[in-house]
Amino acid sequence: MNARVQPLLIFQSTQSHVVSCVTLRSNSMVFRRVLNSFGGASTAVPSVSTPPEPVAETRVQGVSGWKGLEQWRRLPVEERRVWGKNTPVVENEPVLGGGLEFLRKNETPDINVHELAKWGELVLATTDPLEKALFTHQAFRLWKMGEMQIGVGVAPDNPGRPSKPQLVPPREVPGPKDTDLTPSAHAMHNLAHIELNAIDLAWDTLVRFSHASDELGRQFFADFLHVADDESRHFRWCLQRLNELGFSYGDIPAHNLLWKDCMRTSGSVKARLAVIPMIQEARGLDASPRLVKRLSGLADNRSAAIVRRIGEEEIAHVGVGVTWFLRVCEQLQIDPGVTFQEMIDECNIELHGPFNHTARARAGLQREWYDKSEAESSNSGPVDSTRYHCQSPPREGSTTEVAGVKILKEESVDESKKEAGDGSPSLHPSSKDAPTSLTTEGQNSRSTSSLLPEVYERLALLVAMEKDNATV
Numbered sequence: 001m002n003a004r005v006q007p008l009l010i011f012q013s014t015q016s017h018v019v020s021c022v023t024l025r026s027n028s029m030v031f032r033r034v035l036n037s038f039g040g041a042s043t044a045v046p047s048v049s050t051p052p053e054p055v056a057e058t059r060v061q062g063v064s065g066w067k068g069l070e071q072w073r074r075l076p077v078e079e080r081r082v083w084g085k086n087t088p089v090v091e092n093e094p095v096l097g098g099g100l101e102f103l104r105k106n107e108t109p110d111i112n113v114h115e116l117a118k119w120g121e122l123v124l125a126t127t128d129p130l131e132k133a134l135f136t137h138q139a140f141r142l143w144k145m146g147e148m149q150i151g152v153g154v155a156p157d158n159p160g161r162p163s164k165p166q167l168v169p170p171r172e173v174p175g176p177k178d179t180d181l182t183p184s185a186h187a188m189h190n191l192a193h194i195e196l197n198a199i200d201l202a203w204d205t206l207v208r209f210s211h212a213s214d215e216l217g218r219q220f221f222a223d224f225l226h227v228a229d230d231e232s233r234h235f236r237w238c239l240q241r242l243n244e245l246g247f248s249y250g251d252i253p254a255h256n257l258l259w260k261d262c263m264r265t266s267g268s269v270k271a272r273l274a275v276i277p278m279i280q281e282a283r284g285l286d287a288s289p290r291l292v293k294r295l296s297g298l299a300d301n302r303s304a305a306i307v308r309r310i311g312e313e314e315i316a317h318v319g320v321g322v323t324w325f326l327r328v329c330e331q332l333q334i335d336p337g338v339t340f341q342e343m344i345d346e347c348n349i350e351l352h353g354p355f356n357h358t359a360r361a362r363a364g365l366q367r368e369w370y371d372k373s374e375a376e377s378s379n380s381g382p383v384d385s386t387r388y389h390c391q392s393p394p395r396e397g398s399t400t401e402v403a404g405v406k407i408l409k410e411e412s413v414d415e416s417k418k419e420a421g422d423g424s425p426s427l428h429p430s431s432k433d434a435p436t437s438l439t440t441e442g443q444n445s446r447s448t449s450s451l452l453p454e455v456y457e458r459l460a461l462l463v464a465m466e467k468d469n470a471t472v
Helices: 029-037 069-073 116-125 129-144 183-208 210-216 218-244 257-264 269-297 301-332 336-346 357-362 448-471
Strands: 008-013 019-024 399-402 405-408
Touching: 069 218, 069 301, 116 129, 116 183, 116 210, 116 218, 129 183, 129 218, 183 210, 183 218, 183 257, 183 269, 183 301, 210 218, 218 301, 257 269, 269 301, 269 336, 269 357, 301 336, 301 357
Parallel strands: none
Antiparallel strands: 008 019, 399 405
């Protein structure tokens, strides 16, 4: 462990299974106890205990979470992992069996792994996308059978990826008119790329915070494993549809911006919940109806049905994020709306509509948290996008508090995500050896001139997104 003792993000579980975030100092008795369980003086895996079941609905300062949470948790393992045969009569539901043979190979892989965190390490290291999905489903089966402990794992900086698609800067990702793919195939390829990243994002949350399993409680990991399994089904549906259209995942380049959100929030569960489910995945709720409409306009009702189903299931993923975010705020006795806005401000994110207010409300997202149009005149933004603005970077060494941890703000501006997903500027230090919640000592702030290329890159991405939307 690094000799320099830094503040750690710790999570405490109460009898009501509420999560809190506190900063512990190196001279604290509690710090030394936690240090042992984090792999310092002791390498023992934290014991796994099942906390009392949380209440069906979380309410913080008059704000209630997702009402469908408990019903979603009780769902059996979903085995409808393929869509039915491609017939003139459009099927609006996935089916058991059927589909394409390549989607069913090694359906029950024989993997000798007995801890959730180790399954996560396996999935994150796997380069074959379909195997990622299959391993995820097998892990979820075993978990639901009660045959798995959480354990402790180490999340990689970057997940395993296939040789294709080639990962390029966002402005180099070709639009529909610049490839041999049909508009429908281009849209499904983009969606497949998003869903593959979503699998890894959920697993990274499980593995990266596995060292705090005693404090977080088993239900936190159960929820995000369920999310990972949902994403694995969504990815397979996209693979299937691409194959039916005569194309494959990897036929066109893609970008790696989605993963940057993961690394930016690697030092704080509160930041992870706000940026990934409540901002990134909520963006999918906004984009899904418009994509369904465009695909239907192309007479591709089968792709539209798949996208519609994915959009409906994404409500649960946003709802899980909202629920846990509310519990963090409840224990810290802070206002969730103000805290969410603080996270947006800290990340220099400027959210623009059009928003799917109905779907967001179903997931428990309060409109006043993300939509300023009710309080101030709204500015029209690009369709299906979250626009980022370049603010003056903070002075080196300035501090802010994220998830109860004093951190040094990193001076950086990043690109935004393309097509139904984008990135957010950052809480994660650029140095690989730096603690996840602190910048390295003596890190120099970048000048405004050094930020200009990234600003131009972002503007180029927004232009490309507009062209893409106009073409599909």
